[in-house]
Structures are given as C-alpha cells and as structure tokens.
Amino acid sequence: MAMQKNKIICPKCGAEMNHHADKLIDPVKPEDMKHVNPALGGVIEELHYCPGCGAVASRRYE
Amino acid sequence: MTESRPLNIPVILGTTRKGRMSEQAARFMVGQIEKRNRVKTELIDICKLPMPIDDAGDGIKDAAFSEKMVMADALVIVTPEYNHSFPGLLKHILDSCLKEYIHKAAGIVGVSAGPFGGVRAIQDFLPVIRELGLVNIFWDVNFGNVSSAFDQSGNLLDQAFVARADKFLNELIWMAKTLRYGRDNIALDS
Numbered sequence: 001m002a003m004q005k006n007k008i009i010c011p012k013c014g015a016e017m018n019h020h021a022d023k024l025i026d027p028v029k030p031e032d033m034k035h036v037n038p039a040l041g042g043v044i045e046e047l048h049y050c051p052g053c054g055a056v057a058s059r060r061y062e
Numbered sequence: 063m064t065e066s067r068p069l070n071i072p073v074i075l076g077t078t079r080k081g082r083m084s085e086q087a088a089r090f091m092v093g094q095i096e097k098r099n100r101v102k103t104e105l106i107d108i109c110k111l112p113m114p115i116d117d118a119g120d121g122i123k124d125a126a127f128s129e130k131m132v133m134a135d136a137l138v139i140v141t142p143e144y145n146h147s148f149p150g151l152l153k154h155i156l157d158s159c160l161k162e163y164i165h166k167a168a169g170i171v172g173v174s175a176g177p178f179g180g181v182r183a184i185q186d187f188l189p190v191i192r193e194l195g196l197v198n199i200f201w202d203v204n205f206g207n208v209s210s211a212f213d214q215s216g217n218l219l220d221q222a223f224v225a226r227a228d229k230f231l232n233e234l235i236w237m238a239k240t241l242r243y244g245r246d247n248i249a250l251d252s
Binding site: 018019020021022023025028045047049051053054055056057058 | 067119120132133135160161162164165195244245246247248249250251
C-alpha cells in the first residue's frame, strides 16, 4: 500500500504537515465499512503533524 | 529540531471519586514538572470534563480536551487502582480522542491505598496506551499506601518521591523530545 502523496497543509499556520504514522482502526460507523482494507482488517487512518505549530490532522486512506 | 515551542506535558487526574487521594499525587507531579525549564504543564481533572454516556469514542469528544491533547507532547496519567484496574471513566475520556495522541509520550503514576502503588492498574493500562498510539516510558511512579505519602494539606511526607519523579520526568522529557523530532521531521515512508 502506497501512501497518498498529496501533502496536507496545516489549517492553523499554513505549513506543510508531516505524514508520520498510519493507524489501523476498527470501523465503527456503517459508512466506515467502505474504507475497510480486508487484508489489514480495518481502516487505515493517516496521521499528519505540523512542525510549525503542533497541529494534528488525519485522513482515511483511499 | 524545532525548539521554538516549549514542551507541553499536562497531568491527567484520572478519577472522579470523592475523597480521591490521587489528587495529591497529581498536584505533586504538576509541581515537579513546573520546575523544569521550557516545559509547560497543567492539571486536567477528568471530574471537570463533560462526560456523556449516551455515546462513546469520537461521539463524545470534547473540543477543549481534544485541543489540549493536540498541543500535548507527552501525558502524565495519574491513575488509582480500583479492583485491580484503572477507572472506567478514565478510559471513557481517553477513548474520545485518537489522532491527538499518535507518537506522543506517556508516563503513568499509580496510586493505591495498599502497598503496591497501582502496579496492577498500570499493567492493565499498558495495552490501552499502546492502542491509543501513545509511547509509554519504562519508568512509573508508584504511590503505595498513599494516605501516608501526603499530609492532610497535600504536602509530601516521603521525600523519596522527589527522586523517583525526577527519574520518571527525565525519561518522559527525553521521549517527548525524541517523538516531537520524529513527528516534525521523519516521514513514514523515509
């Protein structure tokens, strides 16, 4: 699985965020099911951190 | 390494029980952190947080608590031991966030009326900490026989806890700096 290449821009300070982790999470809501990776057994959430201000962001791997 | 922002290490007081002795331990830890250069702290008392029970996880997220977790570089979690584990309400609160914790440091302070200082609560807590994406350090602070550790006014009676807290914080701050460097600079695919 390749990471999504487009960087997230920090909504607080405008800096480019660093994608530092992928987290496997359990699907909780019915709409989460379409994001489940069957090989990994859950939904992959990308975690991004802002070196400028410390904000965090996440997005579902598509 | 980004040094412009001081480290932020809040202390979470993880019980709502009346007469809780963990509050003295939590206030002591806040005082110890305040002695450190370029480290900010505050006491987060879960008793003061909104705690709906008609949903769980992200569904009960409190914006103010979430923002405090976003801005934290590490957490000191003070937990009593109730029936050999940590309080369910502490987990209820912690479960309301996730992305806020990832690759941040955690250290646990155990509190018990008996002699073991919350060791069973801590052991029970570690898998939860791991799944939340926090990185737990290998030092704990264990307040066993807590009623004899502080006087009625909350003053520390056993000065050995100063040295124990010092070692705990040395490790926690090292881990917090290291993980912030990683979050700042090291991409997952590098």
